[in-house]
Amino acid sequence: MNSSLKKYTAEFLGTFILVLFGCGSAATAGGNLGYLGIAFAFGLSIVALAYVIGPISGCHINPAVSFAMLLTRKLSGKDFIGYVISQLIGGFAGAGLLYGIIHSTGKSVTNLGQNGFGAGYGIGITDLMAIVVEIVLTFVFIYTILGVTSSASTSAIAGLVIGLTLTFVHILGIGLTGTSVNPARSLGPAIILGGTAFTQVWVFILAPLIGAALAAGAYKWLNSGVKNS
Template structure:
């Protein structure tokens, strides 16, 4: 998620002549989760996201004892990806971490559109909750087989199209942690929001699906 999604923002969207732009970055995040879900979903379930892991637990689809190991692996992967992205981006003479960053998330002065904390928090809670509804619905035994990664990837693309101007889109605490740890400063100071809001949203989404939708399957 960090190398594919944030990488598209840092390495490609920085050059308007390449044509990737805002929509291209959104699509890159969606394509990342789509392709990786097909690649390793059969191995691990293809979470890539602490909020998804917590949401699936809240939705009764994941064992509590596996939550911490999964979250640890996701955060480690995000940090390693951010380091790799930094190593590549810093190879350009006119690039600097302070000026260009690694597509970290933020609110207030660190929000792409200048959105306040309350807007950022609400957007992250709602969109992460919706993301869990998409994941749980598309992976339900009664859903069309084999198409879940497509729905999930397109869902994440839509989420980014909505919220990049607000927070640069997290809905994934690991994705937020990797760039923030490398950037430091305000990105690191505001990181708590991008743990709290997605985890709340993920848990709410999983719980809502479990209690209001799955209960009425029959």
């Protein structure tokens, strides 16, 4: 298997696992786990995957992360396309399996851990505030990734730091938007459920990409000249 195919396969597998376990925890046990439990389901997925597929693909499993890496010239245009396609397919497959698991009980499937906003979702923030929230959450998440992966001295703990950062942005974001910060995590459940989840998913594609671009720009400006070892 050539190196590119290995990387794309790893990104597919990682995104599949993230969506299945993260969104699955929210959809099947969210009432028992609470926001903190769901946040850790997403964060621990990243911790585990970072040390398994990180050496293969970098464990982006998120188009916003790949976009930031493209902007900071840590990922080629060809690999960016390959990564994003693999991530989107992985997210759809994870959401599809989750749908099948819930559907097998005979119950109507209305919850796949989808993101949202407005009346009836979380505390009911507006579409504009949902965009702002997702930009800020994504900025924090990706700025952390760029920082912790830039130095050999922090590479050994990078997976743990990134996973915990995803956890803490979820702690705030779950009650607001469900926390996307990842278009692939959002698009799969939205496509399968349709309805409001699908009509609102544009926010969870656009805002994370804006947040990623801002994080990349801030990192290049603020950290230029900083010595990494």
